[in-house]
Amino acid sequence: MPERPTRGDDARPIPQRGRPEVARPDIDDDAVYTVDTRGRRRTPPPRASRPARTDQRPVREQRPARERRPEAAAGRDPRRDGAAAHPDARRPSGPRGARPLTTDAPDRPRRRRRWWLVLPVLLVAWLAFLVFSPFHAWSTVSRVEDAPAGDRPAETPGNTYLLVGSDSRDDLTPAQRKELGTGSAEGRRTDSIMLVHTPSGGGKSVIISIPRDSFVPIPDHGSNKINAAYSIGGPQLLVRTLEQVTGLRIDGYLEIGFGGFASVVNSLGGVDICVPFDMDDPKAHINLKKGCQLLDGKNALGFVRARYSDPRGDIGRADRQRQFLAAIMKGAATPATVLNPFRYWSFTHTAAEAVGVGEDTSMKDAANILLAMRGAGNDSTLSLTVPIQDTAYQTSAGLAVKWDTERAKALFTMLREDQPLEAPPAGTDGKPTGG
Structure with missing residues (x-):
């Protein structure tokens, strides 16, 4: 820059190019003065880019409507990128309904905690329903008079129950009788008679089939087929007859009729049965092929009733009846029944409506019977037939079944003394021991 020229005492200052001339007050020559340069316009330095504030909403860049974003072309989601850049953002700017720029990660632990709180409540409610349903069903069962008159055997350890399948048609309509093929016979008879013994200590429960043609003494009515007692x-005379010939005190009674068999099976959607041989029995209204299959109520009833198509007659039918009862309980305990509230409710209430129980038979007694029936399918319950000597014994009542007296007494003595049984005693396989 050129130096300013020296001025004389009376010389005035030479104005500089580009600077405005400032009027100097009348002061001494040696006085110091200043020049005001605030009128000059200076070019501000370029502003440095400031970092984005995280406490503000991100501003969406306005783009043409049809312009494709480079992020989308590259396979990235700009909304997720924006959420990562602004983790505190809760709602994006832009048109209504735009996707939030935040992820759900902070809410997931909270949702998991909610589920952990809800699951125990649902589990408790479900368990309460499983308990309430049979209790409510039990309140609807019908009672029958089963207590016999006269002297009875003394109470013994363990419990012995009588399970009867009745062929009574009183509760069936004409249409149901025709569908099930039960005929129109009047009166009541027993199609199956079983003693169920549950020990007080160790050992397995025992189900003993009593052939309905067993020839036994009936109190005050001479000797006859045991079916005649019923x-x-x-029930009262049947209980008294069995207590007299076995020496066992009957602690509970449960009876189910023809209609009950079919209804219980249908409430489960059928039962799985392994048919041991081809069964074409017009009197039982069935034509079944050998092999495992799902039977509905009609065919299941025919399966447990058939006797003329079975070469073992009444003895073979008793075996199939025990097989059927085990299949019923197996179907009742499957997840398809227990986890389906409608089926579970239907089964418990249909079963309660189908049975009649003794006056002093408790719900615990019924549960013992059902558990013993279930065990017949997995070998935790012994499934027996009373020892038999002859299946064609000639009597005043016609051909009947004669027990093997000695072996039958030994079996009933073991039960009366509550001796544990782990295997079937000799002669309890249903095969005759003599001519």
Whole structure:
């Protein structure tokens, strides 16, 4: 820059190019003065880019409507990128309904905690339903008079129950009788008679089939087929007859009829049965092929009733009846029944409506019977037939079944003394021991 020229005492200052001339007040020559340069316009330095504030909403760049974003072309989601850049953002700017720029990660632990709180409540409610349903069903069962008159055997350890399948048609309509093929016979008889013994200590439960043609003494009515005791005096006389010939005290009674068999099976959607041989029995209204299959109520009832198509007659039918009862309980305990509230409710209430129980038979007694029936399918319950000597014994009542007296007494003594049984005693396989 050129130096300013020296001025004389009376010389005035030479104005500089580009600077405005400032009027100097009348002061001494040696006085110091200043020049005001605030009128000059200076070019501001370029502003440095400031970092984005995270406490503000991100501003969306306005783009033409049809312009494709480079992020989308590269396979990235700009909304997720924006959420990562602004983790505190809760709602994006832009048109209504735009996707939030935040992820759901902070809410997931909270949702998991909610589920952990809800699951125990649902589990408790479900368990309560499983308990409530049978209790409510039990309140609807019908009672029958089963307590016999006269002297009875003394109470013994363990419990012995009588399970009867009745062929009564009183509760069936004409249409149901035709569909099930039960005929129109009047009165009541037993199609199956079983003693169920549950020990008080160790050992397995025992189910003993009593052939309905067993020839036994009936109190006050001479000797006859045991089926006649039920026809003459109902449950009371049948209980008294069995207590007399076995020496066992009957602690509970449960009876189910023809209609009950079919209804219970249908409430489960059928039962899986392994048919041991081809069964074409017009009197039982069935034509079944050998092999495992799903039977509905009609065919299941025919399966447990058929006797003329079985070469073992009444003895073979008793075996199939025990097989059927085990299949019923297996179907009742499957997840398809327990986890389906409608089926579970239907089964418990249909079963309760189908049975009649003794006056003093408790729900615990019924549960013992059902558990013993279930065990017949997995070998935790012994499935037996009373020892038999002859299946064609000639009597005043016609051909009947004669027990093997000695072996039958030994079996009932073991049960009366509550001796544990781990294997079937000799002669309890249903095969005759003599001519």
